[in-house]
Amino acid sequence: MSRVTVSAPANxxxxxxxxxxxxxxxxxxxxxxxMTLETCRSRTTSExxxxxxxxxxWIAASDGSLSPPPAGFRRRAERHLDALxxxxxxxxxxxxxxxxxxxxxxxxxxxxxxxxxxxxAVTRSAGLDPGPEELSVLARASGSGSxxxxxxxxxxxWPGSDDPESPARxxxxxxxxxxxxxxxxxxxxxKSVSSREGHERAVTSPHFGTRQDLLPPxxxxxxxxxxxxxxxxxxxxxxxxxxxxxxxxxxxxxxxxYWRPETLTVLETVRELRAAGLPAYATIDAGPNVHxxxxxxxxxxxxxxxxxxxxxxxxxxxxxxxxxxxxxxHLR
Ligand code: PMV
Numbered sequence: 001m002s003r004v005t006v007s008a009p010a011n012x013x014x015x016x017x018x019x020x021x022x023x024x025x026x027x028x029x030x031x032x033x034x035m036t037l038e039t040c041r042s043r044t045t046s047e048x049x050x051x052x053x054x055x056x057x058w059i060a061a062s063d064g065s066l067s068p069p070p071a072g073f074r075r076r077a078e079r080h081l082d083a084l085x086x087x088x089x090x091x092x093x094x095x096x097x098x099x100x101x102x103x104x105x106x107x108x109x110x111x112x113x114x115x116x117x118x119x120x121a122v123t124r125s126a127g128l129d130p131g132p133e134e135l136s137v138l139a140r141a142s143g144s145g146s147x148x149x150x151x152x153x154x155x156x157x158w159p160g161s162d163d164p165e166s167p168a169r170x171x172x173x174x175x176x177x178x179x180x181x182x183x184x185x186x187x188x189x190x191k192s193v194s195s196r197e198g199h200e201r202a203v204t205s206p207h208f209g210t211r212q213d214l215l216p217p218x219x220x221x222x223x224x225x226x227x228x229x230x231x232x233x234x235x236x237x238x239x240x241x242x243x244x245x246x247x248x249x250x251x252x253x254x255x256x257x258y259w260r261p262e263t264l265t266v267l268e269t270v271r272e273l274r275a276a277g278l279p280a281y282a283t284i285d286a287g288p289n290v291h292x293x294x295x296x297x298x299x300x301x302x303x304x305x306x307x308x309x310x311x312x313x314x315x316x317x318x319x320x321x322x323x324x325x326x327x328x329x330h331l332r
Contacts, residue, residue, distance in 0.1 A: 003047045004125040005331060008117035008324040010040040010102070010110065011149050011156065012181055012283060012291045014238050015219050016245045018211075019202035026140030026148060027164050029203075030215050033222055034149045034156050035293075036174065037181060038321030042113035044098040045331040046121035053093035055081050060099040060331040076111075080118055080142040087141060090126045097331040102183075102316060111195070115142035116150035120324055132323070133160075136167035143196065153323030155226050174320040177229045180299045182292045183316040184269075184306045186262035193256045195286040201252035211248055231295060235281030238293065242283040249286075258287050262311030266290040269309045278302055 017032040043060075057077045058066045069077070081094055096118065100110055119138040123130055130138065132151045136158070140148035149156040152170040155177070160169030202208055218237055225234035249256040263284065270292055273280045280294045280302045294302050299317065307315045 002125050002127070003045060003330055004121050005043060005045040005327045005329065006117045006121040006124065006324055007041050007043045007327050008113045008120060008150050009037045009153075009321045010042075010113040011036045011146065012293075012318075013146065013149075013285060014234070014283065015215065015222055015241055016285070017145050017158070018199065018245050018248060019208060020145065020199040021164060023196055023199060024143055025165075026143055026145035028145050028159070029164075030212060031219060032146070032149070032158050033171070033219060034146070034158075035179065035181065036150065036153045036156060036321045036323055037318045038174075039316065039318040040102040040110075040113065040183070042098060042100050042110065042117040043327065043331060044096060044114070044117035044121040046118070046125040047095040048122075048125045048127075049093040049095055051092050055093045056095040058095075058097040058332070060097050062099070066097065066332060076142065077118065080115055081122065083141040084119060084122050084138060087138060088123060088126075088128060090123075090128070092126070094122055094125065096121070099331060111142070111144035112146040112150045115139050115144045115147035116324060118142070119147070120151070124326070133167040133169065145199075151324060153321055155320075157223075171223065172226060174322050177226065178296060178320045179231070180294050180296050180302075181318040181320075182294065182299065182303050182306055183318060184266045184290045184292060184309065184312045185314040185316060186260055186266065186290070186311050187288045188313065191258060191287045193258070193286075198249055198252075198256050198286050201254065201256055202248055204253040205248040205251040207244075207248050207251055211244055214244070231279055231281070231293070235279065235293065238283050239281050246284060258284070260288040260311075262309075263288045263290060265309050265311055266292075266306065269305055273302055273305055278305075 011034040015033040019029040021027040135151040154173040158168035159166040
């Protein structure tokens with residue numbers, strides 16, 4: 001019986017996956033591009049148990065105490081364990097213990113980091129050593145497509161080729177362009193509509209088709225801006241992309257509203273920062289919290305302005321990260 005602990009990062013989508021060809025296997029209807037984060041992480045310890053045992057799933061609190069997970073979380077973890085066994089041919093049960101460094105299910109990509117960490121910890125604890133591309137496919141078999149991007153560091157494209165079933169691949173390492181992501185948290189509780197539900201409803205929006213047409217040239221322009229390390233080029237594209245995703249969500253049938261009044265307050269603060277000469281650009285995943293991208297030189301002044309915006313309960317300082325890593329210290 002071997003025990004392995006993995007720390008895997010969340011990622012922030014610059015061009016977002018919204019709408020799925022197969023939710024269970026995490027096959028997207030459009031390509032996406034993300035920046036891997038460093039601070040927002042999930043840690044997962046996996047123990048491969050004897051044959052015949054049952055899977056166990058535990059949540060570890062910051063004081064080290066263990067508790068059983070909510071039923072929905074447990075079901076998703078068990079489904080992912082079954083998918084991992086089916087794809088890899090592994091047998092036997094696993095004891096999984098996991099913790100997050102940030103609020104879960106609030107549009108901070110906790111499923112991406114959580115399922116990437118699970119896929120890596122489980123395969124390693126069972127003696128396999130898959131590379132990041134294989135792990136990308138295993139991570140997205142959780143049904144969280146964005147997990148496919150969290151097995152790499154830096155800037156990541158998924159699918160990495162024209163084949164929608166292909167794994168993600170790294171476009172550039174974190175060292176190419178270290179950016180700061182300041183997460184203005186306006187709500188820490190779990191969102192009321194899951195991203196799975198959002199992907200299902202996306203295609204019912206009358207604007208979904210228009211979005212699909214706009215994405216390929218936007219992706220090309222984003223890639224060029226990343227190669228050139230040009231935030232004034234990348235930032236407006238990232239912002240229009242986020243607004244458009246939420247336009248599709250809000251016009252789905254039935255509609256999906258992730259924004260809160262405080263979300264708009266933060267967007268206004270970001271526009272004011274730019275008007276004052278501070279380059280800051282916002283993006284929002286499936287939740288009310290706003291990720292604000294900037295260069296490290298402007299981190300402190302932008303964080304101070306975000307922290308002072310009405311309704312912001314916390315500003316998480318994150319940055320471009322190197323990807324998953326093994327850890328010596330286990331959660332249990
Ligand atoms: O990976 P999922 O199913 O949790 O969906 C992710 C959806 C977005 O975060 C809004 C976009 C993305 O590409 O991460």
